[in-house]
Amino acid sequence: MLRALFLLTLLSARAAAAAPEPAFVVVVDPGHGGEKDGAVGPSGLREKDLTLQIARRVAARLAAQGGRAVLTRDADRAVPLAARAALANARQADLFVSIHLNAMPGPARGRAHGVETYFLSADASDASATAVAARENADRLAGEPEPDPRDPVSGILQDLADKDALSESSRLAYAVHERLVHGLGAEDRGVKQAPFYVLAGARMPAVLLEVGFVSNAAEARRLATPAYQDQVARAIAEGVAAWRSALAAR
Ligand SMILES: [Zn+2]
Structure with a gap:
């Protein structure tokens, strides 16, 4: 009996070892x-080029940590805002960054420089958060549906899963922001909330990172260097790892 139990334990341990951990x-x-x-930027550096370069480095860092990263675009092409979160939902992603x-x-x-980290809310934290959301939301491509201006994130808070995702979004935002500010030695412009269309459809914890100012000549130059981009990527990956360990400990 004892021997059979031992065998069973051994077999189930083997089965557990063989079953791949979901990525x-x-x-x-x-x-x-x-x-x-x-x-x-003042010297013509374009946000779309720098974000792609940084995102590729973030993907590599996350893969090195044993995760799987999926880019919403891996080339200079237009992707509708709504399609970005929809991809994350379709892949059943754990996080959207x-x-x-x-x-x-x-x-x-x-003059402005430094890091701001955002998660979704219907109301912006302050006037500057409103301006950032307005600038990022202006990207809607022709044909993308016009959100209701009175409630741009309508529907997002309606079910419990979304509420859970939202409170995790705030924890993720603080974890990543802390690493970015310290890892880059950048000015801490705060964790804020605003109605970003790109985050509104995501059914998992989701954050939007403003990792530096392309309008500031010195910061833009830094953001274009591989070394600084790698520091940004490392900080983001470390923030994700910190959020994951905090989640596992709860
Ligand atoms: Zn942008």
């Missing part, structure tokens, strides 16, 4: 693309 899937979304340049570069209009254009 941790992160959809990494390089902002803009194709006809949509995103913000353009949208990568962007910030830009400041007006007299502060050349």
Whole structure:
């Protein structure tokens, strides 16, 4: 009897070892693309090019951590905002991470620098968060449905799964933001909330990262170097890992 039990334990241990661990899937979304340049820096550096370069490095870092990264685009092409989260839903991704570069209009254009991290809410944290969401949301391609201006994230809070995803989004935002600020030695411009269309459809924890200002000449130059891009990617991957271990410990 005891021997049979031992054998059974051994067999189930083997079965567990043989069953592949389901991969941790992160959809990494390089902002803009194709006809949509995103913000353009003083020397002509384009947000869409830098976000793709950074996203590829993030994907490599996540893969090195044993996860699986899926890019919403791996070339300079237009992808509708709604299709980006839809891809993450279709892949049943664990996380959705949208990568962007910030830009400041007006007299502060050349001065603003640093990192802002966003998760979704119907109301923006402040006027500058409203402006960032408006700029990123302006990317809707011709033919993409016009969201209801009174409630741009309508439907997202309706079921419990989405509410859970939203509170995890805030935890993920703080974990990644902390690593970005410390890893880059960048100015901490805060974790904020705003109604981003690209995040609205995601049914998993989702964040939008403004990893630096392309409108600031010095920061734009840094963001274009492979070494700094790799620092950004490492910080994002470390933030994801920190969120995962905190989740496992809860
Ligand atoms: Zn952007």
